[in-house]
Amino acid sequence: MEEPVSYRKIIHIDMDAFYASVEQMDNPELRGKPLAVGGSEIRGVVSAASYEARKFGVRSAMSGVQAKRNCPELIFVRPRFDRYKEISKKIRKIFHDYTDLVEPLSLDEAYLDVTQNKKGNPSASLLAQEIRQRIFDEVGLTASAGISVNKFVAKIASDYNKPNGQKTVTPEEVEVFLEGLDIKKFYGIGKVTAEKMYQLGIFTGKDMKAKTAAFLEHHFNKSGLHYYNIVRGIHNSPVKPNRITKSVAAEHTFNENLTSEIFMLEKLERIAGELEKRLRKHKISGKTVTLKIKYSDFTQQTRSKTLPYFISDKGILLETAKELLYQERMKESVRLLGISLNNLNTEIKKTVVVQLKFEF
DSSP states (O other): OOOOOOBOOEEEEEETTHHHHHHHHHOGGGTTSOEEESOOSSSSBOSEEOHHHHTTTOOTTOBHHHHHHHOTTOEEEOOOHHHHHHHHHHHHHHHTTTOSOEEEEETTEEEEEOSSOTTOOSOHHHHHHHHHHHHHHHTSOOEEEEEESSHHHHHHHHTTTOSSOEEEOOTTTHHHHHHTSBGGGSTTOOHHHHHHHHHTTOOBHHHHHTSOHHHHHHHHTHHHHHHHHHTTTOOOOOOOSSOOOOOEEEEEEEEEEEOOHHHHHHHHHHHHHHHHHHHHHTTOOEEEEEEEEEETTSOEEEEEEEEEEEEOOHHHHHHHHHHHHTTSOOSSOEEEEEEEEEEEOOOOOOOOOOOBOOOO
């Protein structure tokens, strides 16, 4: 007899319009109304939008001006990250009642490996349903879930029946499920890459699957082999409960566009101070300093410098950022500046995942 194939059981939980839903939960007057967290009708960028606002085309990363133009009745609310973190901790506590293999991606989403779980339940679909119900009962918010054999497919599936739904893609269904998707639905394929694929005649997962590994590598370099594998449901990245921080950043969007480097230096000093606090808090240092510049026309530029030693000091961060600022002249007035530190001294940890076969 042939040995049965082993599969992981991965759940991706994604909170529904998390920031906006928290604001509507805490303030009943906002319920049922189009809401944007972050930005304003004059400045800034939308961090999150309620489903009522999304009906008008309001999306995260959209300028406040454009959001208000799309939805004149839109209500802007300042973000309260301390509150979002508080709610996120409650949700993660629920996750850990089921498994210790929890990999948070942000405050509002996480992967759970429930191949072996604390409830002894062989059905990942039933576990996802139970987790979503507990989040609603104990926190007051809705969540969606994707369930499948790896993180990639689970991530895509969680968006399938949003909001407040879930989608299971069994091992036998994975390839057919991926073949039927528009390639812009593939996690990690952005607008630019999708456009390039369209030009190459790749519109769906089925089209991508028809291309050879050599073809995809020729047109997409190292990413080509990744695309070749994922469209076949091959994605072996384990759930990493101790996710390694790869960069730490601080940035600020200004109420008025800046045209003088002198004013920019004042802002950079504050940003460097905030970044130093974050680095010291987590005992992190790094070698590569990156200056992020967003211009008034919303184009973005980054400039980086790698130092021969690890740093976390505000003074060195600021001096390096100043050097990068003066590297070339500004194209336009500036609406946002940011400093990030990469190439960190965080240790690489490996997680060993045992794969067993259970029923979905």
